[in-house]
Amino acid sequence: MASRTVPPQRRFDSPEQEAFLGLWRTFDRLRAMEEELFARYDLTPQQYNALRLLRASPDTLRTLDLSTRLVSRAPDTTRLLDKLAERQLIERHRPATNRREVRVGITAAGIALLDELQEPLRECHSRQLGHLTRTQLHDLTDLLRTARLPHEDADSSWR
Numbered sequence: 001m002a003s004r005t006v007p008p009q010r011r012f013d014s015p016e017q018e019a020f021l022g023l024w025r026t027f028d029r030l031r032a033m034e035e036e037l038f039a040r041y042d043l044t045p046q047q048y049n050a051l052r053l054l055r056a057s058p059d060t061l062r063t064l065d066l067s068t069r070l071v072s073r074a075p076d077t078t079r080l081l082d083k084l085a086e087r088q089l090i091e092r093h094r095p096a097t098n099r100r101e102v103r104v105g106i107t108a109a110g111i112a113l114l115d116e117l118q119e120p121l122r123e124c125h126s127r128q129l130g131h132l133t134r135t136q137l138h139d140l141t142d143l144l145r146t147a148r149l150p151h152e153d154a155d156s157s158w159r
Contacts, residue, residue: 060105
């Protein structure tokens with residue numbers, strides 16, 4: 001008698017757990033693709049995000065303001081910025097009016113790196129989610145916003 005392979009049963013304690021674990025698994029699969037791309041440029045996703053935010057800012061940002069705008073919380077923003085500064089992708093300065101404040105801006109080298117990353121990152125996002133229709137992408141974005149909204153700070157740009 002031949003043995004039959006039975007697929008493992010998935011058991012969840014609740015629909016919320018199933019949705020959360022599905023979200024976590026999806027994030028893991030999609031993040032792996034992005035991390036592979038950024039590794040070729042000796043960047044982490046958080047470093048890329050910091051550069052992206054600095055480029056979008058018309059002026060330098062306070063370190064604290066940059067930290068609150070990051071997509072995911074960085075446990076050590078100072079170390080993240082140190083690594084970008086070592087590569088001369090950002091510059092930091094302390095205003096004479098408030099020596100406790102640190103302001104951060106992107107350098108020409110940082111902008112050049114973002115320009116170089118633009119097309120490979122667009123291709124990565126296409127591999128990650130290009131199989132979805134525009135309507136599905138819009139619906140997914142709406143669902144994700146609805147799920148995180150009660151957990152966002154009132155002044156979050158992600159609201």
